[in-house]
Amino acid sequence: DGGITQSPKYLFRKEGQNVTLSCEQNLNHDAMYWYRQDPGQGLRLIYYSQIVNDFQKGDIAEGYSVSREKKESFPLTVTSAQKNPTAFYLCASSINPHRAEAFFGQGTRLTVV
Amino acid sequence: SQQGEEDPQALSIQEGENATMNCSYKTSINNLQWYRQNSGRGLVHLILIRSNEREKHSGRLRVTLDTSKKSSSLLITASRAADTASYFCATDAGLTGGGNKLTFGTGTQLKVEL
DSSP, X not given: OOOEEXXXXXXXXXXXXOEEEEEEEOSOOSEEEEEEEXXXXXXXXXXXXXXXXXXXXXXXXXXXXXXXXXXXXXXXXXXXXXXXXOEEEEEEEEXXXXXXXXXXXXXXXXXXX | OOOOEEEOSEEEEETTSOEEEEEEOSSOOSEEEEEEEOTTSOEEEEEEEETTOSEEEETTXXXXXXXXXXXXXXXXXXXXXXXXXXXXXXXXXOOTTSOOOEEEOOOEEEEEEO
């Protein structure tokens, strides 16, 4: 089945640790995105990538890093510099450049303990 | 920054009734999309309306777009309990060099009661 897979579903992090969230898609999409969702709020864009080996900062990139070494994969690292990392993280992909519909993974809930 | 703002924030209706949600945005757009999110899950694309379209239908969904007022509405007719979810509008202003950047609103929580 084609789709976009995020793992793990739940992640716990101690303060000061870096953690990496996985996002894999087999839809052959060029563009991939990471969003953060806080309770009662909409989605805010962290990073996006339109093509392999290229990515751009979104609206709230501070404290996060990404890589795009393969078309299928767009991992997000939440670094210790992110002061409030507890949130629901959503990965999405879309065909580039003319199709705007985004396909989302099921999300990773990150909690700092 | 949030581009879209949905109204109302929460809506509770009886099964069989119609549900209307509104979205306002601030800048020029290429298209506007509506997504649905069940609690704790990812978003699912519902419908896309382009900036040169005024109305679009998909099953029980009807979307309107008024670019002069920078607003859109989503109507769900004959609602069902399974429609209970959060609904988000997302605006696409495009990116230099192609691709799209979706900016999401804060969402409307819809509850459909039996």
